[in-house]
Amino acid sequence: MxxxxxxxxxxxxxxxxxxxxxxxxxxxxxxxxxxxxxxxxxxxxxxxxxxxxxxxxxxxxxxxxxxxxxxxxxxxxxxxxxxxxxxxxxxxxxxxxxxxxxxxxxxxxxxxxxxxxxxxxxxxxxxxxxxxxxxxxxxxxxxxxxxxxxxxxxxxxxxxxxxxxxxxxxxxxxxxxxxxxxxxxxxxxxxxxxxxxxxxxxxxxAGAPVSADERRAAKAAGTREPFLRSLTAGLRYVARSRFLRTVALLATGLNFLFQALVYALILGLAQGGGGSGAVGAALSVAAVTGLVGSVVAPFLQRRLRIQVLVAAGPAFAGILLAVAWWTGSEIAFAASLAGMSLLTPVVGAALGVVLVTLVPREIFGRTTSAIGFVSESLQPFGPLAAGLMLAALPLSAVSAVFACGFLVIAVLALFLPSPPPPGGRTAGGSRR
Structure with missing residues (x-):
């Protein structure tokens, strides 16, 4: 034969x-x-x-x-x-x-x-x-x-x-x-x-049906589902997924601290010896390190668990901010922003891959937007918090506050639950 x-x-x-x-x-x-x-x-x-x-x-x-x-x-x-x-x-x-x-x-x-x-x-x-x-x-x-x-x-x-x-x-x-x-x-x-x-x-x-039966089911479902329920479908999906809701909550605190750190750097360095030139240099270095982080992201994703990736950025920033508090160094303070900028795109790329392989197509847009909405909800208060802290405390003490915040998030990130495997059960319990 x-x-x-x-x-x-x-x-x-x-x-x-x-x-x-x-x-x-x-x-x-x-x-x-x-x-x-x-x-x-x-x-x-x-x-x-x-x-x-x-x-x-x-x-x-x-x-x-x-x-x-x-x-x-x-x-x-x-x-x-x-x-x-x-x-x-x-x-x-x-x-x-x-x-x-x-x-x-x-x-x-x-x-x-x-x-x-x-x-x-x-x-x-x-x-x-x-x-x-x-x-x-x-x-x-x-x-x-x-x-x-x-x-x-x-x-x-x-x-x-x-x-x-x-x-x-x-x-x-x-x-x-x-x-x-x-x-x-x-x-x-x-x-x-x-x-x-x-x-x-x-x-x-995203939700385009591919068969006549799916089209009829989609039409029937569309007539029954109220607008508000449809609008918030992504939020409900995130709330049902232990991994996604934990990521969203961690990102909320991290984005708030990051936004506050940026404005504390701008205000603190501008008032210090370096002036606007030091601010511009620090922001440019942070942008360059962010670009480097984007380039090396695929390499790191293949070698490190997502818990380590999420924890690495705030841990690095927290250590540098502790050095800034201990020594009073403005360079260490500025370096903390560069450290976060280096590892933020690595985390973003890793989570982006998880989302495109985990979230069903029909609610992908609403789910990613819901995570963005939740994680950025406190960002507008970051500049205000930075201004209030610098009005009451010297830059070294502000560094200590930021160091504690980032290190707490780094520790919590180590306990982040692992994402479900691609093609496994979704947050709602059904197979993709």
Whole structure:
């Protein structure tokens, strides 16, 4: 009896050969650069127009509030509508608003109301774009390449943070409207890249049924489920999963401390001997270490348990902050931010892979948005906490407070439950 050998399986093409991923990455890289630059350029332009620092501060407040309010609705829309259409809508809306800002700035002084409105539209677009892009990446990238894809996406953001401040300063010096013109072009280019996605990516929708029976069941379920219950499906999924709810709670405390640390560094170093130059250098170093962390994330993910990955960043930062408290060193204080920035993208990439392999497609957008909503809910209070601490305590004592906070989170992270295996039971108890 003769047997026929099975045909050899062809190896997965490298990620650089994935046309859809390349289009998504290039388009969003341009968009990230433009957005990072505009959020730096807008305050400069408003200050040059005679607005007070308190008035200009409304830009940051509007951005944080909009992000918090729009986070869960963005995930809900991602799970109900075509991803590509949502991304195009977000890009085109931002293109139009920054085209108006560009024209207005070239013709005269930019009103504060228009600047705040532009920030709100830009943040709404970002909250609509991000979950849809993550869902398409999950669809077009093979599972074994997801760690690399997510790490490259994070590296893209850190690279924008490194390049944007210098570019914004140069462009504002040439013309106040030039940064906004670049941003307008960036959103147009991103829209073109989204438009050119393959038919598979174009048709993507998280809960799209693939059979007649599934379509009838989806239609029936859609008529019965109230809007509020559908909107909060991601929150309920997170609450039922011991791993996800623990991650969300740890991230809430960590994000609050990280945001407070950034502002404590800015205020503390600016008032110290280094001044604004030391602040700029510290933030640039943190951005560079974040980029390095994104590059090495896949390597570390394959070798360390997720509990160790989550604990490493706050433990490193806590130790450096304890050194800053003991020695009074501003360098050690600044180094703690760099240490957190180095390991934060590693954790982000690891959790991103867990989410795309664990969460069912039909609630992926709402679940990731729910985790973001919960984990960032205390972030707006970070700058206030930093200001109050520095008003009452010297920088060395503030370092001790931060050291205790980060070390507590590091210890708790070691007891993080392990994520369920891919293809295992979901939080609700059913198989994927």
């Amino acid at each position: 003769t047997t026929t050998a099975a045909p050899p399986t062809s190896p997965t093409p490298p990620l650089r050969a994935n046309r859809d991923f390349r289009l998504l990455w290039i388009g969003q890289a341009l968009s990230d650069f433009g957005s990072s630059m505009v959020f730096i350029a807008l305050p400069m332009v408003l200050l040059s127009g005679g607005y007070s620092t308190s008035a200009v501060g409304t830009i940051g407040t509007a951005m944080l509030i909009t992000a918090l309010v729009a986070r869960m609705p963005g995930g809900y829309l991602t799970d109900r509508y075509n991803h590509r259409a949502l991304m195009l809508t977000a890009d085109l809306a931002r293109f139009v608003v920054f085209a108006v800002v560009t024209l207005w700035t070239f013709l005269g002084e930019l009103p504060l109301e228009l600047a705040v409105g532009a920030v709100v539209v830009a943040q709404l677009g970002a909250e609509l774009f991000k979950p849809s892009q993550s869902a398409i990446v999950r669809l077009v990238v093979p599972r074994e390449q997801l760690p690399t894809a997510i790490s490259l996406n994070q590296a893209r953001g850190y690279a924008a943070e490194i390049a944007a401040p210098a570019a914004a300063g140069v462009l504002v010096a040439v013309s106040l409207g030039l940064p906004f013109a670049v941003d307008t072009f960036a959103f147009a280019a991103s829209a073109v890249c989204v438009y050119l996605l393959s038919p598979v990516a174009r048709a993507s929708r």
